[in-house]
Amino acid sequence: MPQKTVISIKRLVPGLIIGPASWLGPYIVMVSLFLPALIQEIDSENKIQLLALFSTMGMLVAAISNMVAGALSDRTHSRFGRRAPWIVGGAFVFMLAMIGASFSEGIPMLLAFWMLGQVALNFIVAPMVAWLDYAPDDKKGMAASAYGGLGMALGNNGFNVIGAMFLSQFRFGFIIFGIVTFIGTLLAVLIVREPSSLDAENNVTEKKNQDGEKFSLSAVRKVFPGWSVGRDYYLALIGKLFQGVGNFAITGYILYIMTDFLQLGSSETESSIQLLNSIMLVFGILCGFFAGPASDKTKLLKYPVGFSTIFLALGAAAMFILQNTTGITVYAFCAGLGMGLWNSLDNLLNLRVIPDPNRVAFFLGVYNLGNTVTQAIAPVIAATVISLFGFSSIFIVSIVFAVIGGVCILSIKKVEK
Secondary structure, three states: OOOOOOOOHHHHHHHHHHHHHHHHHHHHHHHHHHHHHHHHHHOHHHHHHHHHHHHHHHHHHHHHHHHHHHHHHHOOOOOOOOOHHHHHHHHHHHHHHHHHHHOOOOHHHHHHHHHHHHHHHHHHHHHHHHHHHHOOHHHHHHHHHHHHHHHHHHHHHHHHHHHHHHHHHHHHHHHHHHHHHHHHHHHHHHHHOOOOOOOHHHHHHHHHHHHHOOOOHHHHHHHOOOHHHHHHHHHHHHHHHHHHHHHHHHHOOHHHHHHHHOOOOHHHHHHHHHHHHHHHHHHHHHHHHHHHHHHHHHOOOHHHHHHHHHHHHHHHHHHHHHOOHHHHHHHHHHHHHHHHHHHHHHHHHHHHHOOOHHHHHHHHHHHHHHHOHHHHHHHHHHHHHHHHHOOOHHHHHHHHHHHHHHHHHHOOOOOOO
């Protein structure tokens, strides 16, 4: 039996902070600010429907490419490790795709480059999250907190503070943030320094497995095990999807909420976005520092992840009731705490319920589709309810979906508390 790869937490932690921040931050800026702005410039009359189209197409492309990337990563043997070649390659192609998007003059060209970027992005995401499995067993909470709490907090909120400054020159922003993704991701790979996966025993074992495995319905079913085997994993995945829609139903339309719903001017919109993201960034960093280590010591994991969705619901309720900049501030505090706890610990929870430990990148990658697919699903749902019931209805959607996500997490049995 080949020895499990373990990487020093001193190398993993900075890599798990810089890595997700480098791909998620630029992506969040582009999908929530630059893409809506560019669509609005090209075809203002149909911007709501077009944003939903981009989201739907992105969801399909992301789902397929994420599973492919995870499976390829699990089977890769190279002197640079299993994950690094795909991560660096994905970051390079993503940069080129965003540069191409910046020069788009029509919707078809923009859609083509955006879809290429979605594929490339998921070749970063699926392999990178599997770095968590390289952490020592007694430090996995710290590693998960670094990835989700600190890295994703910087990505979700830190970059938007800077991104808001590029709203008046969003085409240039596509180029800048595409380059940032490549440089930051490459830096993370160099810091982590995966050991070579050119292991003879691994190669022989895998080759035997591949030679002896014939195509059959049972073999296909092994890709996703039945409910009796994967129950807790599927509950975590469903919870992630519902929580993600609850979050991105608001953040995905934050620009239009500011301008069309709250009727804020350009300067007020910019300052409100910066305030919101600054508050959420502070909470994300605080949770990133303390949630993971606290979980390692207290063994509390399911409860803080499950109940974190309540804070998201409270934030959405404040926005719905107040419908002003005060509501935005209350939302920032509540959602900041909720997302801080969730991002710090949800990957660790999922690692605990993976049905096949030999396919970590695949299952973690599919789970982390919640970071990209939900950003695709949420605008589609939001666009539908906006057209039927008005802008305020997206806050009801956020509340309902967030609560359902929490219930799913709390229903997991394998993790007791």
